[in-house]
Amino acid sequence: MSQLDQAQWFTEISDRDGSAFSLRINKKLEAKQSPFQLVEMYETTDFGNLMIIDGCTMVSTRENFFYHEMMSHTALFAHPNPKNVVIIGGGDCGTLREVLKHPTVESVHQIDIDEVVTEMAQKYFPELCASNQDPRATVMFDDGIKYMKEALPESIDVIIVDGTDPVGPGEGLFNHAFYTSCLNALRPGGILIQQSESPLMHIELLKDIRTAMTDVGFADLQTLPFPQPIYPSGIWSCTLARKDEHFNGFRESDVEAMPFDTEYYNRGIHLGALAMPNFMKRQLNK
Numbered sequence: 169m170s171q172l173d174q175a176q177w178f179t180e181i182s183d184r185d186g187s188a189f190s191l192r193i194n195k196k197l198e199a200k201q202s203p204f205q206l207v208e209m210y211e212t213t214d215f216g217n218l219m220i221i222d223g224c225t226m227v228s229t230r231e232n233f234f235y236h237e238m239m240s241h242t243a244l245f246a247h248p249n250p251k252n253v254v255i256i257g258g259g260d261c262g263t264l265r266e267v268l269k270h271p272t273v274e275s276v277h278q279i280d281i282d283e284v285v286t287e288m289a290q291k292y293f294p295e296l297c298a299s300n301q302d303p304r305a306t307v308m309f310d311d312g313i314k315y316m317k318e319a320l321p322e323s324i325d326v327i328i329v330d331g332t333d334p335v336g337p338g339e340g341l342f343n344h345a346f347y348t349s350c351l352n353a354l355r356p357g358g359i360l361i362q363q364s365e366s367p368l369m370h371i372e373l374l375k376d377i378r379t380a381m382t383d384v385g386f387a388d389l390q391t392l393p394f395p396q397p398i399y400p401s402g403i404w405s406c407t408l409a410r411k412d413e414h415f416n417g418f419r420e421s422d423v424e425a426m427p428f429d430t431e432y433y434n435r436g437i438h439l440g441a442l443a444m445p446n447f448m449k450r451q452l453n454k
């Protein structure tokens with residue numbers, strides 16, 4: 169098998185998954201070790217700029233819309249009238265930009281633990297940071313675990329956990345204590361949405377996430393699969409959890425009439441994601 173020339177290719181080797189993923193590169197742009205993680209930037213030949221955190225692909229210019237749109241619009245349109253939103257993580261600001269497209273949203277607080285991620289995003293993904301100056305947005309740098317623990321009870325409509333994998337600083341974003349903090353901070357009918365890894369490669373972790381959300385008292389869950397070209401296996405998921413109430417579809421007519429553009433998300437995509445593939449249904453006993 170031909171070895172990829174490391175001078176021409178970035179490769180993420182995922183030991184836990186027995187898989188590797190490569191993108192051809194022109195050059196390494198910058199690397200910065202923060203107190204929390206190593207953030208590297210590459211210019212690729214075909215995917216634009218590429219951000220790597222602790223060796224894991226995070227976001228590229230060409231394909232980030234799948235993730236940012238599914239991590240925002242699915243939850244916001246499933247909520248009847250989302251006004252106050254919190255994003256935990258999301259340092260590249262792509263999710264923030266999508267949330268701010270919603271006219272009902274009155275405030276978004278984004279809390280990422282690592283300012284270096286946003287510094288790099290502002291430099292190499294300016295299009296993702298285009299809404300950072302929106303008067304409704306507050307971009308903060310702190311531990312999201314601490315922020316949620318201290319959040320005012322019943323003060324938030326939608327919490328988006330746009331975190332790294334459950335390792336390093338992101339590990340504490342996947343446990344009972346954190347989900348309890350989120351439940352307390354949500355208003356009745358409020359929605360927590362979290363990136364819930366790959367339904368193909370990480371089904372046991374996905375089951376644990378769902379079990380923990382149910383254990384702490386969320387009334388109803390939805391796990392939606394979507395394409396994620398640069399993550400292990402190429403199929404990813406987000407899991408939505410609702411406080412006090414069951415999900416009741418989503419605002420389909422508002423999606424049809426949405427006053428902004430998307431690259432991936434639309435009414436049919438949302439309906440399709442809710443249909444859930446059979447392998448997921450079997451594994452999640454749906």
Ligand code: SAM
Pocket residue numbers: 226227232235236256257258259260262263279280281282285310311312313330331332336337338339340341
């Ligand atoms: N949005 C990206 C994408 O398109 O796939 C991936 C997620 S984003 C880069 C992950 C963020 O989670 C990182 O910026 C990281 O600093 C942040 N993070 C990890 N642990 C955190 C914690 N405990 N509190 C707040 N942010 C955290």
